[in-house]
Amino acid sequence: MQTPPEALPCFSCKARHSPLCSVFDDEHIGILFARARIRTLKAGAYLLHEEERARQIYNTSSGALALERLASDGARQIMAFCYAGDFIGISSGPSWTVSARALKPSTACQWQEADIHALYRDWPKLEERIHAITSRVVEAIMDQLFVLGRKKAPAKIAWFLLFTEARLQHVSGTGGVFTMPMTRIDIADYLGLTVETVSRAFSDLRRKGYIRITDKWQVEIRDRAALAALSGYIQPGTGRRKG
């Protein structure tokens, strides 16, 4: 608050307009910033580990993370990918049930849960927003559940591409070209497939002309309608379906 607004990194932060931060206008964002610890992560580093005490909450400010769970036999399931502006911090128990791994160099703001709760009184909208985010997460995971349980590999990949394009729109900007921050292995672990199946599915889509892949991570959607048909018409990001 005493800090001159111009000095705050918030003003140039990609998460400035995220559900969490946008509760505070430019005049008051310092209240939130003053309580934050900025975490900088290298690719592959963990923001938090499952089984770890969960008394912090996070807001991704740059980069990309995977929320994942690892089984003793090495099987991995990725629950979500988080990009700039995405909130991380839902836990009903004393510890996390997922780990958060950086897919590329990333930064996130970290708060003590108690510090945020203390702000609820003066900023009731904050509590409302966090609740809304949690509800939104439930629906996103239900979408994923539907895809994992009921779609075949080609449909899963098609859905993933459309969904990811939509999620990255605010990063990549306009029409049809985007850069995926995750490896094929990550995609496989997100969709309940193996690397080989993912790779084959990409090749198929490429051969059919539905997509174009330049440098392995650059994807261009060339036939959105075909992908949508393949995916079974799930409208990415909204939880709604046609048909």
Add this chain to the structure above:
Amino acid sequence: MQTPPEALPCFSCKARHSPLCSVFDDEHIGILFARARIRTLKAGAYLLHEEERARQIYNTSSGALALERLASDGARQIMAFCYAGDFIGISSGPSWTVSARALKPSTACQWQEADIHALYRDWPKLEERIHAITSRVVEAIMDQLFVLGRKKAPAKIAWFLLFTEARLQHVSGTGGVFTMPMTRIDIADYLGLTVETVSRAFSDLRRKGYIRITDKWQVEIRDRAALAALSGYIQPGTGRRKG
């Protein structure tokens, strides 16, 4: 409130000690009851439909429901089974993204969302509880996501049996015997399998002596350790894993 407490159905309701209702002590439960509409459902009836306007919330008071989503091609994915005491009402948008179907004759209390929100001021614990329920739901669905994405059919079934036994403990009481309210088809649609695969898996477990099935819905767990090993050591209900 004015109603003499003895007259309230709440006192003999199986959901009396649910997260929602237990916010109110016996003296004040009438406040909640006065605003409730009691919904009675026959087996197969819908409490709510996806795409329907979502401005109500529900608390299951008896019976069992399935939260499901239906695709245009007939594919169904069940997101959760709800029993007495379970809250239904998480939605971030204007309408539901799932339907709630009664698996057997069931009852639920229905409130207008606005009526409940109006109680938040005097009963802050209510808001807290609903938030906690939502967080708990996220973790339950993540468990399911992990199972759908990374477990084979036998492991899915073993996990389902242990999980369901734990969920029904407050109904079935003690050790190892419980009555499943859902059909094999429902189980298949919950685990991302087909009826035939579910049926075969049950038969296998029966032949191995891990379980005993009396009248098709009565299941007795005979070798919990073997089931746990098969399921991959997920501790049902807690979101934790051994290994």
Add this chain to the structure above:
DNA sequence: CGCCTACTTGAGTCGAGTCAAGAACCGTGG
């Protein structure tokens, strides 16, 4: 330059889906 990891592609296997038939169970109505 060389190592390591990620990616791709092929060949073969296996688990789960599909198709099909029969048995058991349900509620309904005679």
Add this chain to the structure above:
DNA sequence: CCACGGTTCTTGACTCGACTCAAGTAGGCG
């Protein structure tokens, strides 16, 4: 009470999609 039609459940035979195993290529980084 029993006969009947419809659904659910089980089991078998077959098929096919995704996994496994394996080899080779490409790209990133020290």
